[in-house]
Amino acid sequence: MxxxxxxxxxxxxxxxxxxxxxxxxxxxxxxxxxxxxxxxxxxxxxxxxxxxxxxxxxxxxxxxxxxxxxxxxxxxxxxxxxxxxxxxxxxxxxxxxxxxxxxxxxxxxxxxxxxxxxxxxxRPVMIEAIARQYITGSMWRAYASGARDFCGIRLPDGLQRDQQLPQLLITPSTKGVLEGIPGVPAQDDVNITREDILANYSAFRFREVADVDRYETLFREGFELISRTLAGLDQIFVDTKFEFGYVTDRDGREQLIYMDEVGTPDSSRIWDGPAYREGRVVENSKEGFRQLLLSHVPDPDVLLNKDRMAERQALAAGDPLPASVLMAVSDTYLGMAEKITxxxxxxxxxxxxxxxxxxxxxxxxxx
Incomplete structure (x- = not known):
């Protein structure tokens, strides 16, 4: 076939x-x-x-x-x-x-x-948030450039790339363009603070202010459950995105639920535990595909520089990847699915x- x-x-x-x-x-x-x-x-x-x-x-x-x-x-x-x-x-x-x-x-x-x-x-809550257990990726790049404040959370000096953070961080951003929120630009994917959410909970589509605490509880409990389970498989749950919304049950009660997808190689970073203990990062998520692309294209700046988006789109549309690249991704995704399930x-x-x-x-x- x-x-x-x-x-x-x-x-x-x-x-x-x-x-x-x-x-x-x-x-x-x-x-x-x-x-x-x-x-x-x-x-x-x-x-x-x-x-x-x-x-x-x-x-x-x-x-x-x-x-x-x-x-x-x-x-x-x-x-x-x-x-x-x-x-x-x-x-x-x-x-x-x-x-x-x-x-x-x-x-x-x-x-x-x-x-x-x-x-x-x-009915979605208009927030996309990332829970981060390690400092890597865009957060590390910002930290290395001197940033210490992330969505209202202050990080200490002296952290090293890919090290575990002192605490689990939840870094929220807007989901879609939201108008009329003081101090929050009307743009998609704008970083916000917990104080922004509490002060404008209805604008973010929370039913009541107490649901913000419920949201954070479900966020942390979901992350910790996945992290514990993956640790038992000698995998490290680095960070992940969660989305939430409301539904109505058959008795007419409104409930806050998990939605979209959770804990997948697309929405999360997952590292191999044995490799990490040896001082190496081996990605068991889509980040590995990003690294493959960066090593495959002649000029990685095309992928990293937003000012070259037209070139990037032309590259993606016009230059098919070797089947071996996509099959390596397939092996990662299928391997993680079979390991987890x-x-x-x-x-x-x-x-x-x-x-x-x-x-x-x-x-x-x-x-």
Whole structure:
């Protein structure tokens, strides 16, 4: 089987019945179901949500982005074989542990295929935040340049690159453009402080000020659960992104939940424990792909310099990567998924056909 056929690169053109535009991000596409299909599935499948809750089909692709570009490989490989299934499997694992250990639920209602989630529409908190346990990446570069204040948190002098921080840091930023918040520019991805959030909690879409504490608790508990579990696998959980939102359960109660994806090689840095103890950093996450790109391109400044974005986009679009580069990424993602879940992942020979067959047959959602 041609490797290109195993890759689901385009995921926004499936014949899923919807009466709204398909929302397609860098990795996932969201198909909003109409009210009739949402009600039918809730009744037929027994989902624990309000009878009139809006539902969506979320399909993950195997595309890979880095440096704000989508990359592809030779031989028509539009992404990384197994990447989407690995990300979903890892997120599914952490979401299940969060629920079983009493932290909070997620937006996922059912997983009909390794690349597909049926989700309840959530009302997102307009914050993306990163929990950091080690100083590396952009934080290290800023620190090395003299910065000591990060989102209102003061770091001491004398830290070394890639060392563990004195405490777990949560560094929040805005999710989307938010207007009218004093001291916060109306721009996406602007760093903010805890004081900014507390003083303007409703502007960030928190229901009440007490939910800010709940948000921080879920953030820390989620990070610590993943970190402990990975430590048992001799892997180091370096940093990760979390997103949260509200949903309404079948009894009409509003709940703060985890959403998007959690603890994956796309949204986190994960280091190999044995290598770190030897003084080396071995990336078991997408950061490894970024490093591969930097060593592969003739002029790394094209990837690092935002003023050269046009050149970067032309490079990503016009120069396919060697299949060996994408297969190295595949090995990392699949290896981490199998290590975390304890199960071997099945990679579909024709994922598009499988998804259409399943959603059309058992779920009756193909037009």
């Amino acid at each position: 041609n490797l290109a056929n195993k890759v689901l690169a385009v995921n926004d053109d499936l014949p899923i019945r919807t009466d709204a535009p398909v929302h397609s991000g860098k990795v996932r596409s969201v198909y909003w179901l109409d009210a009739a299909d949402s009600r039918r599935l809730i009744a037929q499948r027994g989902y624990p949500v309000a009878a009139d809750a809006p539902l969506a089909i979320m399909v993950i692709s195997d595309r890979i982005s880095a440096f704000d570009c989508i990359w592809h490989g030779e031989g028509g490989m539009g992404g990384v074989p197994g990447k989407g299934a690995a990300l979903n499997a890892i997120s599914n694992h952490w979401f299940r542990l969060f629920r079983e250990q009493g932290l909070a639920d997620s937006h996922i209602l059912e997983i009909p295929h390794p690349l597909v989630w049926i989700v309840q529409k959530a 304890g199960e071997r992942l099945r990679i579909a020979d024709d994922p598009r056909t499988e998804i259409i067959d399943i959603l059309g047959g058992e779920f009756g959602l193909i037009r």
